[in-house]
Amino acid sequence: QKEVEQNSGPLSVPEGAIASLNCTYSDRVSQSFFWYRQYSGKSPELIMSIYSNGDKEDGRFTAQLNKASQYVSLLIRDSQPSDSATYLCAVSGGYNKLIFGAGTRLAVHP
Amino acid sequence: NAGVTQTPKFQVLKTGQSMTLQCAQDMNHNSMYWYRQDPGMGLRLIYYSASEGTTDKGEVPNGYNVSRLNKREFSLRLESAAPSQTSVYFCASSEVWFSRANYGYTFGSGTRLTVV
Numbered sequence: 001q002k003e004v005e006q007n008s009g010p011l012s013v014p015e016g017a018i019a020s021l022n023c024t025y026s027d028r029v030s031q032s033f034f035w036y037r038q039y040s041g042k043s044p045e046l047i048m049s050i051y052s053n054g055d056k057e058d059g060r061f062t063a064q065l066n067k068a069s070q071y072v073s074l075l076i077r078d079s080q081p082s083d084s085a086t087y088l089c090a091v092s093g094g095y096n097k098l099i100f101g102a103g104t105r106l107a108v109h110p
Numbered sequence: 111n112a113g114v115t116q117t118p119k120f121q122v123l124k125t126g127q128s129m130t131l132q133c134a135q136d137m138n139h140n141s142m143y144w145y146r147q148d149p150g151m152g153l154r155l156i157y158y159s160a161s162e163g164t165t166d167k168g169e170v171p172n173g174y175n176v177s178r179l180n181k182r183e184f185s186l187r188l189e190s191a192a193p194s195q196t197s198v199y200f201c202a203s204s205e206v207w208f209s210r211a212n213y214g215y216t217f218g219s220g221t222r223l224t225v226v
Contacts, residue, residue, distance in 0.1 A: 004152075008150070032214075034214050042219075042220075043200055043217040043218060043219050043220050044153070044200070044215075044217050045217075046214045046215070046216070049214055088152065088153070090214075090215075096141045096158075096160055096204060097143075097155060097158060097168070098155075098214075098215060099155075100145075100152045100153040100154075101152055102150060102151060102152035103152055
């Protein structure tokens with residue numbers, strides 16, 4: 001059974017700090033990795049994708065991938081209360097399928 | 111710019127009743143998916159359709175059937191609802207694979223289903 005593991009949280013950070021969200025996966029052949037943000041009662045929204053080892057930056061978000069360690073992370077710089085949400089890690093699990101972690105709840109307090 | 115449209119948004123069923131959840135996308139995506147989301151368990155794949163005319167089981171297909179009516183529409187049917195099917199259901203669509211890359215999903219707004 002292919003798995004994607006995330007700490008459920010909540011991860012509590014003060015406004016302006018860096019939030020670090022982590023994810024591990026079990027399938028060594030996975031090629032595509034995604035981070036989704038989900039506000040309470042809403043649908044997941046794609047915020048980052050990464051396919052190669054290393055860092056990928058987009059505004060305040062940085063995704064990091066280490067395929068050797070089967071580890072992907074998301075850094076949110078200058079965290080804002082509006083970043084408070086559940087962050088879902090997703091990993092490719094076969095032909096055009098994604099396997100999702102259970103999500104990490106992030107709470108950014110003023 | 112509708113994206114992925116799901117209906118209904120809310121539904122209450124009695125045990126044993128049947129219903130169909132509808133999903134349509136206007137992005138010309140080839141692949142469509144049905145997931146359920148339960149507290150603490152994340153999104154679990156029920157069925158997917160890699161392209162028009164094909165459907166395949168996902169992780170939790172028991173108690174469900176699907177129909178890929180055309181390229182735009184992918185429906186999910188509960189033949190005899192059970193309380194264990196109480197969940198939030200999401201439809202999603204995506205482009206096909208290119209060079210082992212996957213461009214991620216676009217999700218519908220979800221259907222909150224309660225079976226009593």
